[in-house]
Amino acid sequence: MGIVRYTKEHEWIRVEDGVGVVGITKYAQEQLGDIVYVELPEVGAGMTKGAEAAVVESVKAASEIYAPVGGEVTEVNQNLADNPGTVNTDAMGEGWFFKMRIADTDEVDRLMDGVAYQEYVESLS
Amino acid sequence: MNDIQGRDLEQTPLYALHRERGARMVPVAGYEMPVQYQGIIAEHLHTRENAALFDVSHMGQVILRGEDVAAALETLVPGDLQELPVGKARYTVLTNDRGGIIDDLMVTHGGDHLFVILNAACKEKDLAHFEAHIGGRCKIEVLSDRALLALQGPAAVTVLARLAPPCRHMLFMTGATLTLADVPCFVIRSGYTGEDGFEISVPAEEAERLARLLLDEPEVRLAGFGARDSLRLEAGLCLYGNDIDETTTPVEAGLSWAIGKRRRAEGGFPGAAVIARQLAEGVERKRVGLRAEGKIPARAHAPITEPDGAEGGPVIGEVTSGGYGPTVGGPVAMGYVKAGRARAGTPVSLMVRGKALAARVAKLPFVEHRYFKR
Numbered sequence: 375m376g377i378v379r380y381t382k383e384h385e386w387i388r389v390e391d392g393v394g395v396v397g398i399t400k401y402a403q404e405q406l407g408d409i410v411y412v413e414l415p416e417v418g419a420g421m422t423k424g425a426e427a428a429v430v431e432s433v434k435a436a437s438e439i440y441a442p443v444g445g446e447v448t449e450v451n452q453n454l455a456d457n458p459g460t461v462n463t464d465a466m467g468e469g470w471f472f473k474m475r476i477a478d479t480d481e482v483d484r485l486m487d488g489v490a491y492q493e494y495v496e497s498l499s
Numbered sequence: 500m501n502d503i504q505g506r507d508l509e510q511t512p513l514y515a516l517h518r519e520r521g522a523r524m525v526p527v528a529g530y531e532m533p534v535q536y537q538g539i540i541a542e543h544l545h546t547r548e549n550a551a552l553f554d555v556s557h558m559g560q561v562i563l564r565g566e567d568v569a570a571a572l573e574t575l576v577p578g579d580l581q582e583l584p585v586g587k588a589r590y591t592v593l594t595n596d597r598g599g600i601i602d603d604l605m606v607t608h609g610g611d612h613l614f615v616i617l618n619a620a621c622k623e624k625d626l627a628h629f630e631a632h633i634g635g636r637c638k639i640e641v642l643s644d645r646a647l648l649a650l651q652g653p654a655a656v657t658v659l660a661r662l663a664p665p666c667r668h669m670l671f672m673t674g675a676t677l678t679l680a681d682v683p684c685f686v687i688r689s690g691y692t693g694e695d696g697f698e699i700s701v702p703a704e705e706a707e708r709l710a711r712l713l714l715d716e717p718e719v720r721l722a723g724f725g726a727r728d729s730l731r732l733e734a735g736l737c738l739y740g741n742d743i744d745e746t747t748t749p750v751e752a753g754l755s756w757a758i759g760k761r762r763r764a765e766g767g768f769p770g771a772a773v774i775a776r777q778l779a780e781g782v783e784r785k786r787v788g789l790r791a792e793g794k795i796p797a798r799a800h801a802p803i804t805e806p807d808g809a810e811g812g813p814v815i816g817e818v819t820s821g822g823y824g825p826t827v828g829g830p831v832a833m834g835y836v837k838a839g840r841a842r843a844g845t846p847v848s849l850m851v852r853g854k855a856l857a858a859r860v861a862k863l864p865f866v867e868h869r870y871f872k873r
Contacts, residue, residue, distance in 0.1 A: 405523075407523075407534075407535055407538060407539050407725065408538050408539050408540040408541075408823075410794065410796065410823040411794045411795055411796065411823075413795070413852075429852065431795065431796055431823070432539075432823075433539040433540060433543075433725060433729055433822055433823045433825070434534070434539065434725055434728075434822065435798070436796075436798060458794075462538075
């Protein structure tokens with residue numbers, strides 16, 4: 375399964391063999407509400423940690439999604455074009471946004487693990 | 500909506516009920532209000548298909564009394580109020596000297612008084628305006644001890660008739676005192692969704708009990724401010740602060756229907772000269788509906804341009820409200836464009852994140868109104 379790490383902006387990244395799969399957390403999708411469109415990055419796009427990587431449009435508002443670590447986009451989840459609501463129903467699984475080749479794995483190590491993220495979310499309410 | 504965080508937020512009499520039913524609360528005009536319970540799309544569709552209960556207790560409820568109260572209020576609005584029959588409600592606007600809109604409001608003739616409903620965010624400003632200009636001619640009574648519930652949707656009448664059968668006979672934009680669960684309530688057949696429905700002014704201490712009774716009916720579910728906004732947008736109804744404000748006139752906003760015939764001729768309200776000239780000679784910009792191709796919603800403040808080029812052409816206007824319309828099944832928006840570009844079908848571009856979305860001016864409403872007119 376690989377390791378999963380989290381950002382304070384509520385992205386997750388699951389790392390397997392130097393490739394990261396990126397999405398938003400269950401908490402993030404709950405906060406956003408019904409998602410109606412996801413604007414994904416171009417395959418091949420390079421981005422640094424914290425760069426704007428995608429935009430999620432909910433009924434209410436548009437929200438930016440940031441790259442949890444630096445790297446190059448290798449694949450995007452085409453299924454979200456027709457089924458953006460998958461992010462609501464399966465945020466941590468089928469609702470992934472894009473895959474990236476990670477430039478520096480040290481950046482992954484500096485993100486929160488599941489326990490730390492859970493504590494972080496609880497501190498917000 | 501984040502700009503008021505940190506300030507103490509007020510709560511409505513239904514606050515505990517909202518929490519109990521899993522509402523996500525957000526600040527709305529200084530109040531902590533439910534944005535959604537189960538989800539905006541589900542609540543929106545339920546309202547169109549069945550009936551939904553909205554808490555709009557943050558809105559201002561005011562009674563104006565006085566010998567010539569209708570004539571007095573007419574000095575502040577372009578609506579015909581002296582001709583308003585007892586039991587009838589009328590939508591009108593408070594205007595400023597430039598013909599801009601200070602607030603939009605609902606006025607109902609209650610027999611020996613006028614019952615006025617004001618936008619929450621404009622309450623204090625409106626009351627000061629009343630006090631300054633007509634305070635000497637009428638008594639201004641703020642009903643701070645009343646809640647306001649909106650029961651909206653095609654099943655609203657069936658539900659309310661179980662509590663008060665006479666509500667069946669009320670027409671759209673009429674008001675009456677109805678006894679609901681032994682509580683005298685003032686009820687107006689109107690709303691902000693484009694659907695049939697009722698707005699119910701109820702004493703604060705009875706609001707929760709009445710809301711629970713209505714929610715016990717199988718047709719009724721709670722709906723929040725998210726759905727309220729997407730419903731009114733599809734219905735082509737203005738949101739004060741977005742689509743109308745002190746810089747937009749009722750003529751530009753497509754609200755000329757709310758300017759009475761006699762008032763056009765006589766004037767006698769702030770900005771009357773500006774509005775008369777606009778009615779006679781036309782306006783430079785108009786509020787229109789906008790439908791973009793594809794799925795990307797254009798939100799408020801997105802520039803509207805001529806349709807040429809990926810980066811858009813010359814700017815011809817601005818989106819004032821926009822989002823996803825669950826009943827339409829795609830993005831919908833409203834905004835102002837140059838009058839020469841306001842005809843339905845006119846191709847335009849909406850600029851979102853630096854990209855031009857192909858769109859067309861569209862007829863409003865996006866979803867036909869289903870008011871009970873006879």
